[in-house]
Structure formats: C-alpha cells, structure tokens
Amino acid sequence: MRLLAIFAHPDDESLFCAGTLAKYAALGHEVYLICATRGEQGQIRHPAIDASLYPKGKALGQLREKELEAACAILGIRPPIFLDYQDSGYPLEVAQANPAGFIHQDLQQIEDTLLEYLALLEPQVVIGFDPQGYYGHADHIHLHRATLGAFWRAGNVMPEPPKRLFFPLRTKERVAQTKFHPHRYGVSANSVAVRVDVRPLADTIRSAVLAHASQAGPEENFAQVLLDWPGILEEETFVLGGLRGAFPAMPVDDLLAGWA
Numbered sequence: 001m002r003l004l005a006i007f008a009h010p011d012d013e014s015l016f017c018a019g020t021l022a023k024y025a026a027l028g029h030e031v032y033l034i035c036a037t038r039g040e041q042g043q044i045r046h047p048a049i050d051a052s053l054y055p056k057g058k059a060l061g062q063l064r065e066k067e068l069e070a071a072c073a074i075l076g077i078r079p080p081i082f083l084d085y086q087d088s089g090y091p092l093e094v095a096q097a098n099p100a101g102f103i104h105q106d107l108q109q110i111e112d113t114l115l116e117y118l119a120l121l122e123p124q125v126v127i128g129f130d131p132q133g134y135y136g137h138a139d140h141i142h143l144h145r146a147t148l149g150a151f152w153r154a155g156n157v158m159p160e161p162p163k164r165l166f167f168p169l170r171t172k173e174r175v176a177q178t179k180f181h182p183h184r185y186g187v188s189a190n191s192v193a194v195r196v197d198v199r200p201l202a203d204t205i206r207s208a209v210l211a212h213a214s215q216a217g218p219e220e221n222f223a224q225v226l227l228d229w230p231g232i233l234e235e236e237t238f239v240l241g242g243l244r245g246a247f248p249a250m251p252v253d254d255l256l257a258g259w260a
C-alpha cells in the first residue's frame with residue numbers, strides 16, 4: 001500500500017503523526033511526504049545554533065530541508081517532496097503581511113499540483129490537514145483546502161483514486177491540556193475514526209522531533225513541546241476527511257482497517 005502525507009512545514013509530520021508514518025513504513029508500506037514549504041519563517045530556538053547564520057528566508061529553508069530529510073530517514077519513510085512554496089509565517093498577522101507566503105498563492109494551482117502528485121504516486125491513503133490546521137496556522141488551513149479539493153477531484157482523473165483521507169487531530173480533552181482552544185482545535189471523541197497507539201514508537205517520535213534541531217531544540221525544549229501537547233508519545237488520533245468505499249464502525253486502531 002502507498003500512503004501520502006501532505007503537510008506545510010518541516011516538523012509538521014513529526015509533531016502531528018510521526019508514530020503513524022513510522023508504523024506503516026515499518027510494516028512495509030510506501031510512505032511519502034509532501035512538504036509545501038521549507039519553513040523559511042521558522043524560529044531558531046536551539047541555543048547552539050547561531051541564528052545569524054540562518055536568517056529567515058532561503059538560508060533557514062535550506063537548514064530545515066536537511067532537518068526534514070533527517071526526520072524522514074528516522075521515520076523510515078521516503079525522502080520529502082518539496083513544492084517550493086514559501087512559509088507565510090505565524091501568527092496570522094505575520095502571514096498576511098508576507099505577500100510571498102503560501103497563503104497568498106493561488107489555491108487552484110496548489111490543488112492542481114497536489115493532484116499531479118496523487119496521479120504520480122497513486123496513494124491509497126492520504127493524510128493531510130483538517131479545516132482548523134491542527135492549531136490554526138494559516139498555511140495549514142490553506143493546504144487543507146487544496147488537499148481536500150485534490151482528493152475529491154482525483155476521482156475524475158485517476159482510475160484508482162485514493163480511498164481514504166485522514167486528518168490528524170486531537171480530541172477536545174487533549175487540546176484542553178494545551179494553550180489552544182479545545183472546542184475550536186479539538187474534536188469530540190465520537191468523531192475519531194482511528195486511534196493509533198504510538199507508545200511502542202515513542203523513541204522514534206522523539207528522535208524525529210529532535211531532528212528538527214533548529215526548531216525543537218535540545219532536550220529541554222522538546223520537554224516543552226511535550227508539556228504543550230501531552231500525549232504525542234502515546235496516541236495519534238485521526239478523523240475521516242474523505243472516503244471512497246466502506247469503513248468499519250469507528251473507532252478502529254488501523255488506518256487500513258476493513259480494507260477491501
């Protein structure tokens with residue numbers, strides 16, 4: 001089977017569903033990752049990295065490209081495919097003031113590009129952003145719209161379009177443990193289609209997050225990520241964003257459950 005994850009920035013994959021990507025790669029499936037940007041507007045947080053050497057823009061993007069390649073190797077998935085868009089920045093006011101950023105790029109063109117990759121890679125399962133972009137990043141929300149469009153339009157151009165589209169999301173109970181608003185960024189437990197127990201992969205997830213060294217920082221900063229988002233080393237939850245064919249009674253513990 002072929003799985004394709006579509007995310008916006010280096011580190012999204014490791015923070016939102018690293019355990020699941022690693023799990024399916026280890027089971028022998030082909031796992032691909034599209035990354036829309038190189039995270040050129042990220043924040044260097046690692047005290048051992050001289051931020052002046054990697055100003056926002058191309059230099060930081062090149063550093064983060066290498067970090068994502070390392071994370072993919074740790075997860076055992078294919079090297080990342082970059083779409084060469086530019087990170088808009090965060091929060092929203094920053095993104096809105098950056099005309100070169102991803103959110104200002106034409107949605108239809110992005111969707112067309114994703115559709116080309118769907119036709120090329122022929123994934124049966126697609127993983128992408130939910131309508132709230134996991135925690136509201138404008139690039140995530142923009143990419144959600146393009147991903148959703150491409151998933152449905154694939155039925156027009158592919159003899160075997162992808163069957164399942166999943167959004168990694170957290171339940172409102174999990175989100176309530178963070179600084180984010182639970183009713184905006186979380187879903188009710190009965191919306192969850194798949195719960196993946198990632199505890200056996202906790203070391204892999206930790207290593208993949210740490211591979212984004214400039215962003216995640218050394219141990220103490222990673223500890224902060226864990227404090228901010230409790231549970232990321234325990235379980236990854238997904239809702240169904242699109243479906244062709246049948247799906248078992250929810251929740252299941254496998255993205256491929258009941259595959260026919």
Ligand SMILES: [Zn+2]
Binds near residue numbers: 009012137140
């Ligand atoms: Zn992101």
